Amino acid sequence: MPFIENAAALIGADHVLTGPDAAGLSQDWTGAYQWTPLCVLRPGTTGEVSALMALAHETGTPVVPVSGNTGLSGGTRADGAAMLSLDRMSRIREIRTKTRLAIVEAGVVVETLRNTAAEQGLMFPVSFGAQGSARIGGILSTNAGGSNVLRYGNTRAQVLGVEVVLADGRVMDLMSELHKDNTGYDLRDLVIGAEGTLGIITAAVVKLVPAPQTHATAMVAPRDLDAALALLGRLQTISGGLVEAFEYMPRDYIETHVARVPGAREPFDAPHAVNVMVEMAGPGDIGGMLETELAAALERGEIADATIAQNDTQRREIWARREAAAEIAFARxxxxxxxxxxxxxxxxxxxxxxxxxxxxxxxxxxxxxxxxxxxxxxxxxxxxxxxxxxxxxxxxxxxxxxxxxxxxxxxxxHGIGTSKLPSMQRLKNPVALDVMGAIKAAMDPKGILNPGKLLP
Ligand SMILES: Cc1cc2nc3c(=O)[nH]c(=O)nc-3n(C[C@H](O)[C@H](O)[C@H](O)COP(=O)(O)OP(=O)(O)OC[C@H]3O[C@@H](n4cnc5c(N)ncnc54)[C@H](O)[C@@H]3O)c2cc1C
Missing domain, CATH: 3.30.70.2740 (Alpha-Beta Plaits)
Structure with a gap:
């Protein structure tokens, strides 16, 4: 096993896992994909990632980067490949309150960044059910969305700079703190969403926003989806775009949630076909604004019922219902x-x-x-x-x-990973596929970076 021995010489034998020690990374979150990796590499610095990639390039060893392993598209499947885990590179290097940005290593867990930013009155606005496990490298690589895209955009919109180790081990330092930087092709945005096929993201500069002063959170039962969207439009208009989340759950979702999750409750006294969770955030009397608009919508018959969270416990209950989505979908x-x-x-x-x-x-x-x-x-x-x-x-x-x-x-x-490859082949514009193939060949000529993913 010369690769494993050489890798151990570079980062220390304790940080190269094989056999049963690597078993924790032998399947994805869904359980749909199982594999036996060659080994799991746990570098501690960008320099070590660089040395490992140079070794992999020289030996033609496939490398699959992994962050929180919560991806839902089979993107970390790694049969016989070296898995490169970013879990040891989990330092928040700096939170700059004046310029509202964070400089982070790729292994920082999303929730850790959110909590640390909150201590400074700031918010990292990417939020979703797996944020307690997903890491910065993973969310950048899948260009994750989540519940706040409506207001803040997806992950790509939060990133100012990235540091990327290329397939041959060279380090591409694009750790810009600039909001404007038109210097040629946008390689930062190319690497974001590339699912580990073009390089290993080792660090990033991300934007933070002022933490909202107040939240108003409600469950609403609109007459139908069109009425729901009309309500969203009105809330955006009266508030100047302060709706942070607007999430739809049909009746059977609610039923499965109540049946499967201990302590889960119906949102309303009577069942409704359309159930929407709405959250607004900002300064001023957001709660009053939401209440007035919901009362008017009730009067017009556009919604059948609504309940506004009166405290943090009720808000958390509403969010828990929404965040059980993956478990509910996978229940049958x-x-x-x-x-x-x-x-x-x-x-x-x-x-x-x-x-x-x-x-x-x-x-x-x-x-x-x-x-x-x-x-x-x-x-x-x-x-x-x-x-x-x-x-x-x-x-x-x-x-x-x-x-x-x-x-x-x-x-x-959720990205293409393995599971959407047939769709990519069928539906992506063929010229775009050619261009993507040419980019992949230029940046990873030996095809060692997350092989068999994203590109059919
Ligand atoms: C309960 C639950 C809820 C979810 N909700 C949402 C949601 O609302 N919105 C959403 O967008 N997703 C959601 N997801 C999917 C998943 O959490 C996201 O795709 C997340 O971005 C994956 O992050 P991760 O750190 O777990 O990445 P991983 O699963 O480890 O990796 C994902 C992909 O990125 C690559 N990769 C990982 N790290 C790096 C790196 N440092 N450099 C280069 N490539 C890398 C991997 O090879 C893989 O292809 C959910 C998942 C679960 C389990």
């Missing part, structure tokens, strides 16, 4: 998961059109979803009646067909 099988994006004004058309198509394929089929409704991203999960790969593939293609007709995307925020 066989299942086909999707991560689609649609123009906001075509969201209800999607449901109207997709269900008859799925019914034709499999008359007993059911579905659920949770949606970042405010940004048009639906995690639509289909439960076919039979566990057959051909049926699962037909379901994916049927959903994608409707999404394509409506001008949407088959990949909103």
């Amino acid at each position: 099988s066989p299942r086909v998961t999707t991560d689609i994006a649609l123009p906001l004004d075509r969201l209800s058309s999607f449901f109207d059109r997709v269900r008859p198509v799925l019914g034709d394929l499999d008359p007993g089929v059911t579905d659920t979803c949770v949606a970042h409704l405010g940004d048009g991203n639906i995690h639509f999960v289909v439960y076919p009646t039979r566990d057959e790969p051909t049926l699962a593939d037909a379901v994916v293609q049927a959903v994608e067909g409707v999404v394509g007709d409506l001008g949407g995307s088959f990949s909103a925020e």
Whole structure:
């Protein structure tokens, strides 16, 4: 095993895991992908990552970077590859309050950064259910979204600079703190969302925003999805864009949550088909603004019910319902998961059109979803009646067909990884695929960086 011995000489034998010691990184969060890695490498510095990549390049050893391993697309699958974990590189180097930015190593856990920023009255505005495990390198590499995209944009929008170790071990230092820097091709944004296929992200400069002074959080039961979007539009108008989260949960989502999660409760006295969690944040009487608007919407019959959190415990209960999404989606099988994006004004058309198509394929089929409704991203999960790969593939293609007709995307925020490779081959513009292939060949000529991911 010369690679393993040489790697141990570079970073210390204690930081090169093999056999049972590497077993903790032999499957993804979903359990859909299992593998046996060659080893797990745990470098402690950018210099060590650089030395390891130079060794991998020289020996042609495949390398799969891994951060929190919470990805949902099979992006960390690593059969026979060296997994490069960033978990030891977890230092927040600096929080600059005056310029509102943080300089962080790639292994910093998202929640740790959020908590540290909060101590300074600031906020790192990427937030989602796995933030207690996901790390900076992972969220940059998947360009993660989450519940606050509506207000702050996705991860790419939070990044000023990156440090990247290339396939041959060279370090590309783009640790800019600038908000404007037009100096040629945007290599920072190229590496963000590349899912580890173009380089290993080792550090980043990220933006922070002032922590909101007050939150107003509510569960609302709009008449239908169009009424929900009309409500969102009005809340944005009256508040000047202070809606932070606008998340849709259908009736069966609520039922599964109540049935499966101990202590979970119905949001309303009566059941409703459309349930939306809304959170606004900012200065002033945000709560009063939300209450007035919801009362008016109730009077107009646009919403059937609403309940506003009166304290932090109630706010946390509302968030817990939303953050159970992954567990709820994975509660039943066989299942086909999707991560689609649609123009906001075509969201209800999607449901109207997709269900008859799925019914034709499999008359007993059911579905659920949770949606970042405010940004048009639906995690639509289909439960076919039979566990057959051909049926699962037909379901994916049927959903994608409707999404394509409506001008949407088959990949909103979880990345391509392994699981969306067939869709990428079928649906991505072929010229764009050629260009991506040329970039990959130029930056990773031996194809050692996360091979078999993202590019069909
Ligand atoms: C309960 C739950 C809820 C979730 N909710 C959301 C959500 O709302 N929005 C959303 O966008 N995602 C969500 N996800 C998916 C997942 O958390 C995100 O994709 C997250 O960005 C992955 O971060 P990670 O650190 O776990 O990365 P990993 O899973 O370790 O890696 C993800 C990809 O990035 C690559 N990579 C990792 N680190 C590096 C690095 N340093 N340099 C280069 N490449 C690297 C890996 O090879 C892999 O391809 C959720 C997942 C779970 C389990």
